[in-house]
Amino acid sequence: MEYVLETMSLCKSYRHFKALNGLDMHIPKGAIYGFVGKNGAGKTTLIRLICGLQPPTSGEFTLYGAKNTCGDIYKARRRVGAVIETPSVYLSMTARENLKQQYRVLGLPDFNGIDELLTLVGLSDTGRKKVKNFSLGMRQRLGIAIALCGDPDMLILDEPTNGLDPQGIIEIRELILDLNQKRGITVLISSHILDELSRLATHYGFIDNGRLVKEISAQELETLCRKCARVTVSDISALALILDKTGLEYKILDNKTADIYAHPNITKLTLALADVGCELLGFEERNESLESFFISLVGGERQ
Amino acid sequence: MIRLIRADFSRLFMDKIFYIALIFNFGFAAFIGITRYFDSLEYHHYINIPDDFLFVGTEYIGIVIAILSAAFIGTDYSCGTIRNKLTSGHRRISIYFSELLTNIAAAVMIYLAFMAAVCLLAALGFTADFKNDIRDIVKTIFILIPSIAAFAALFTAIDLPIASRSASLIVGVCLALGMIISVSALKFHLSAEEYRQLPVEVTEYGNEPMTEPQYEKNPAYVDGAKRKVYQAVYDILPNGQLLDINEAVIYYELDKFDGKKQMLFAFGEIIVFTAAGLFIFSKRDIR
Numbered sequence: 348m349e350y351v352l353e354t355m356s357l358c359k360s361y362r363h364f365k366a367l368n369g370l371d372m373h374i375p376k377g378a379i380y381g382f383v384g385k386n387g388a389g390k391t392t393l394i395r396l397i398c399g400l401q402p403p404t405s406g407e408f409t410l411y412g413a414k415n416t417c418g419d420i421y422k423a424r425r426r427v428g429a430v431i432e433t434p435s436v437y438l439s440m441t442a443r444e445n446l447k448q449q450y451r452v453l454g455l456p457d458f459n460g461i462d463e464l465l466t467l468v469g470l471s472d473t474g475r476k477k478v479k480n481f482s483l484g485m486r487q488r489l490g491i492a493i494a495l496c497g498d499p500d501m502l503i504l505d506e507p508t509n510g511l512d513p514q515g516i517i518e519i520r521e522l523i524l525d526l527n528q529k530r531g532i533t534v535l536i537s538s539h540i541l542d543e544l545s546r547l548a549t550h551y552g553f554i555d556n557g558r559l560v561k562e563i564s565a566q567e568l569e570t571l572c573r574k575c576a577r578v579t580v581s582d583i584s585a586l587a588l589i590l591d592k593t594g595l596e597y598k599i600l601d602n603k604t605a606d607i608y609a610h611p612n613i614t615k616l617t618l619a620l621a622d623v624g625c626e627l628l629g630f631e632e633r634n635e636s637l638e639s640f641f642i643s644l645v646g647g648e649r650q
Numbered sequence: 651m652i653r654l655i656r657a658d659f660s661r662l663f664m665d666k667i668f669y670i671a672l673i674f675n676f677g678f679a680a681f682i683g684i685t686r687y688f689d690s691l692e693y694h695h696y697i698n699i700p701d702d703f704l705f706v707g708t709e710y711i712g713i714v715i716a717i718l719s720a721a722f723i724g725t726d727y728s729c730g731t732i733r734n735k736l737t738s739g740h741r742r743i744s745i746y747f748s749e750l751l752t753n754i755a756a757a758v759m760i761y762l763a764f765m766a767a768v769c770l771l772a773a774l775g776f777t778a779d780f781k782n783d784i785r786d787i788v789k790t791i792f793i794l795i796p797s798i799a800a801f802a803a804l805f806t807a808i809d810l811p812i813a814s815r816s817a818s819l820i821v822g823v824c825l826a827l828g829m830i831i832s833v834s835a836l837k838f839h840l841s842a843e844e845y846r847q848l849p850v851e852v853t854e855y856g857n858e859p860m861t862e863p864q865y866e867k868n869p870a871y872v873d874g875a876k877r878k879v880y881q882a883v884y885d886i887l888p889n890g891q892l893l894d895i896n897e898a899v900i901y902y903e904l905d906k907f908d909g910k911k912q913m914l915f916a917f918g919e920i921i922v923f924t925a926a927g928l929f930i931f932s933k934r935d936i937r
Contacts (some may be wrong), residue, residue, distance in 0.1 A: 361935075398737040400936040424739035432736075432937075440664065448731075451660060452651035452738050493734060504736075634798035 348559055349376045350409075351533045352397065358557075359392050368557035369406065374535055377583040379527050381539035381548030383641055389557040390537040394505050394599040397535075398429050404556060408540070411500070419489040425453070428499035430507060434490025438479040442470045442489050444477060447579035449496040468492040468528075469518065484515035491522065501533045502526065508543055516543060523547055525619070572635040575606040578621060579629035589619045654740055654748035662752050665901050667721045671714055671756075672763045679707060679767035700772040700780045702727030704787070705794065707764035707897050708892035712801050712829055715757045719805035722756070723749055724815025732936060741934045746810060748923060753802040761798055765791070786904040789897055794908040796916030797891040801826075803920040804888070809926025811934055817820045833889040842870035885915055 352374040366391045369525075383388045395401045399420070409425055411445045413419035436445050446461045448638045465471040469486040476565045478486060487507060494502055504523070508516045514631050524547060526532045538544045544551075551568060582600050591596060592596045596608040610632075616638040635643075662668055683699050690697040726732040726749075733746050772780075780787055808825070809818040848864040872880055886891040891912050898907035 369672070395937070397937075398733065399739075400733060400736055421739040421741060425739060428739060429733070429737045431730075431731055431733055435733045437729050437731060439659070441724075444664070448657055448661060449734060451657035451737055452653060452740070453655075477846075494737075497738075562850065583829075 348373075350374060350419075351376050352377075352408065352535070354393070354408040355406055357393070357396065357408055358404045358501055359389075359401065360404045365557050367403070367406075368395070370554070370557060370559050372559050373562060374533065374552075376526070377531055378550045379534045379536060379548050380448040381524065381544040381551045382535060382554065383539065383541060383544060383637075384537070384553060384554035385539065385645065388554045391505055391556075392445065392555060394429065394431055394503055394535070394537065398427070398431060398481055399424060399430070408443065426500045427495070427503060428486070428494030428495050428501070429503035429505075430490040430498065431503070431505045434486045434493070436478050436486060436489050436493065441477060442473045442481075442485075442492070445489060446492060446496060449493045464492045467495070472522070473623060483510045484512065484518070487511060487515070487519065491519070495526070499528075499532065501535070504534065504536045505534065507536055508538065509538060516540075516629055520547060522535060526571060541637045541641060551637075553641060555642050556641075560644050568637065568640065572637065572640055574610075574634045575608050575609060577588055577604060577606050577629075577631045577633050578627065579604050580617075580625050581628055582623075582625040585620060585623045585625035588623070589616070591616050603628070605635055651707060651740075651744040651748055652743055654735065654777040658748050658752040659755070662756055664727075665722060668756055668760075671718050671760050675714065675760050675764040676705060676767045678770065679703065679764040682706070683768060683771040683776060687771070698781050699776050699788075701899055701902070703763055703768045703771075705790070705892070705896040707761060708798075708896055709830070709889070710740055711757070711761055711764075711798060711892070712826035712889060713823060714760055715798070715801045716821065718756055718760070719753050719802065719809050720818035720822045722753065722813060723809040724807065727813045728815045736936065740742065743928060746806070746924075746928050746931055749810060750803060750806045753806050754799045757798050758795055761794070769775050774841065782899060782904055783904055787890055788900070789909065790899060790904060790907075794892065796913050796920065797888050797895070800888040800891075800916045800919040800923070803923040803927075807923040808928075810912070810927055811930035813934065825909055828843055829887055829889050833884065833887055833893060836884040836887075836890065839870055839872045839880055839891065840877070840884060840920050842868050842872075844868060844871045844873070852935050883909075885921065888916065888919065888933040891915060895925065 350373050354370050354372040357367050357370040357372075358365065364373070370389065370393060370530060373392070382390050392401070396403050396406065400626075403415065408415050410420060411423040413423035437448065437495065440448065442465060445459060447458055450458055464570065465505065467472075468491055468494065470485060470488055471621070473485070475480070477491065481489065491502075491504070493495060494504075502523075507519050507523075511519065523534055523536065527534055527582060536544065536547065549565050550557050550562050578586065579602060583605060584641075587597070587599065587604055588606075590607065595613075597605050598608070599605045613630060620627050634642065683703050686697055686703070687699060727737075733743065804825075805822050807820055812818045812821060843868070845865040846868040848866055850863065852886070894907070894912065898904050
């Protein structure tokens, strides 16, 4: 698999506090990588390191094949657009002036494409309105537009839906999906709104205390979080025999418990089990969400 | 770096504070020139507007540069746009030099606005033309630029590592004021006569006695190592250099003025301030 970003034992310390503690991460090309973690887990720190705002204390990372210690990293960063925490926009300028400014920073030869960007983020009708008079959602969208200047191959979004109203959240989500699907932009998106992330991400990285505790694709996660009925019986082989006959998909967990990936008729199942002398000791419907998966990974402390 | 310079200059020309500083300097020069001109008519003393006022603004230019630099560089931090520059693959050294060059250009333009007002007054007939040789004046302007640039280098070296607009403003203005006060105090001691005449007692008829005047050692006078230190600090401070330029023009002593030494100090300061600022900025964690 081709990775856009790989980190190897990346560490970042602030005095005695380790914000990143040997983080290993792999972002495949074309993915929407959901970066999940509690507040203070190290999500923003990692993003700052990748974007060159701060140097790592130890470890290294490669961005588009360029090591962070090599001069090529500056070239690689030109392929990245980012919105880190708050949108980086000049408040005394209009949306168009902000985009022009970013075009100059990038050294783009002309201002073609600004109208398209403004339309893409829904800010084409802001005219001479200064950014200081924009709503938070508008600023967030302008931040994304600035990150998109120069057609980056990768977009890094740090908590992009923070402070947005439901409509704003939907707009940002649709924009990200659109950019990923139509333009093939790889997206790293950090968030602790897991429900929102679950609608977007193709891959997940779960961070806790500066370490990546799990990296998983959305497909794998779906399999892990599939709806199932967990049954506990006195004779697991009897249960397996019955389930094989009915053609239901199942997974045996131990000599008394199994997960059935369907919604079985409990009466029929109980009667069938009774016929072969097996007792049904327990029945529990399970529907593990991204949230519960995350909690099971990092422990039950509140965020 | 060219891309950054282009971006920073276009932002400078959109910056309200820059235009306020330009207008303030132009207006202030016009104000002091006109008021002093009318004072001279009223009290019948001679003033020569171009020579007397052309470099007067250098006395407070440090404060203006401190404010402008804090506002310009601080905006990149308060708006977070410095992150856009770094994320776009620019090196910190490029960001530093781009901000420095923009600051220098802004400072020079602001001082040119002051000089433009003085020259305009002279052109409008407020007193005579330059009494100093115009070629010397032009040469002095070129000597002045590195000293102004030294101020810009100092405040860039403060503002980029501090990374906060309000903190930069407070530190910059306090430092600029402190430098003005220090230079005044140093000048007072350095220009003090070694001996001063004791007050003369007059007779009951108001006549001075027919005795030789009595002198005592002037406590304000400094000599030896202390004088050398005072002189060195005075020479190093950009205000000291600018004050020397101003006095040389006002007292028509440009022929005695050591422009090379002045420029050497100024360029030395630019290098030292920039090296220190760049070192701290390159190590700084940006949020």
